[in-house]
Amino acid sequence: MAEAGLSIPEWMRKKPIDAGVSRNGRRRRTSVVERTISGLSEALRSSIFSERIAARPGLLQRIDPRIKILGFLTLLIAIGLIHSPFILLGLYAGTVLLAAMSRISPGYFVKRVWLFIPLFTGVIVLPSLFNIIRPGDPLVTLWDFGRDVHLGPWLLGDSLAVTRQGATGAVIFVLRVAASVSLAVLLTLSTRWPDLLKALRVFHVPRVFVLIISMTYRYIFLLLGLATDMFTARRSRLAGVSTPREDRRFVTGSMGALLGKSQALGEEVYAAMVSRGYSGEPRTLNRFSLAGRDLVFAACVAILAVAVIGGDRIIG
């Protein structure tokens, strides 16, 4: 489209005011928002869906995905039935041991899991600690009102305290979540993504549902990838330091563009999959086949589930 009259305006011809490359000692820091987005993208990639970990020759990696799903499901149900914090703690420790045996660094694994736990537990657990929400024997009194306090028709009591019942309940709940999240993370870390999807189909999880999971997975990566790119592009245009406020405004301002972009790309990815025969039925070259170790694993899981549930009944 080279127009005959195209001419470069005067200001574009001038050199930048300070054309020299010099340092002024001030550091351009990467902002919180920027770090959060690329951190989130990296964390998701490496902690939940790391193909590298799934390819390591560890214990869980060698178990048939179907057995793994069934076994972990059994353990999840057991965890839901158990009330003893000691047994729950033991189970949680067991998941860390499993991680180690599957060549997942325990430190890394524990850190990753606890990153997610506040997300699931915080809102639910916090209020139930206090006597004004859930009455019980005070463990630590935070504030003595000196008299009964009413909030409208409700009697709040004469003090604000953390109760023994509340604290025990919270510990049990957090341990339950920790053990469950650990199992879920172990499953996704130790199983290649296509195999996991295919195993879900074996259990007659509806095709549409598997399709949605599979597209969500790709979509999250597209979205995070695009977000990282947009920040990089912006940084290259920014000379100085951007304030957190500017960062936030950039994020809210570009959210629409980002969603639009990632949606368009997501649709294109889906079209490309359909073009090569995808119809919602995941297929892999791995023909699932049960080996001796799968049966041993299944037996261990069954025995463990019975033992912990029975033990819990005896203790409690």
Next chain:
Amino acid sequence: MAENNQVGGPAIGEGNAVYEVSSVSYSYEETGALDDVTFEVKAGESLALLGANGSGKSTLLKMMNALIFPSSGSVRAFGEELSEESLQDEGFSLAFRRRVGFVFQNSDAQLFSPSVWEEIAFGPLHLELEPGEVEERVEATVHILGLEHLRDRPPFHLSSGEKKKVALASVLAISPEVLLLDEPTAGLDPKTAGFLARLTVQLAAAGKTVITATQDLALAKEVAGRAIVLGEDHRTAGDGPAARILGNRELLLSANLIHDHPHSHAGMEHYHPHSHLEEHHHGDEH
């Protein structure tokens, strides 16, 4: 890759119409993308689809791959109309996907598997080939495109030339009779572009029907026997032997495929039509 998938549809012989595109129009919400386009493609033909940015090339290819369907008019492939309804038939859809392969303009959209190897295996697997054959085909395709060293790498982090090769490999492994290529050389270095052009020529020589959307006139000249020009009004502006179309400066100029642009020669500026198709020389006329 010589052996083909003879599933469904009439046998294709030299000269049979693979595609019949009749008065097809298409618009995205408000934007028009194709307007009353009609042409036929015969089996074994190598066709270049020329047009400036936004003229509707990608839209047309997506329609020929039954990913979108005409707003009006019809597209028939192998004698069967492409419609949402016909593609819902599992038998037809499987046969169609085996017979037609599409290399997208945007490799990032096309590469979604955890590793190069799985990316290439995706098509054959989902088109229900035997596991042994899938492996054979993937190995062969990896070899043809020289991707051995990338087998286990995730495709997202490759260079754009490597991505394009993997995208092409992922389609070639299906061994389709018809190849739809959307700007296969755009943004590639000359060496990779040249490699892809030669490969395209060989595929055409091997009897594949190749339809290449491009603005790269040198590529069109090299790979296509016939060319169709889409104008900026989204209509067919020309259709004929590639040599004739590519020699028609008037046509190429009006479709914005070549441009007048200024050159400076020893302080003198002048304009002349310029295609980058052949090197142009300025003799002593100035």
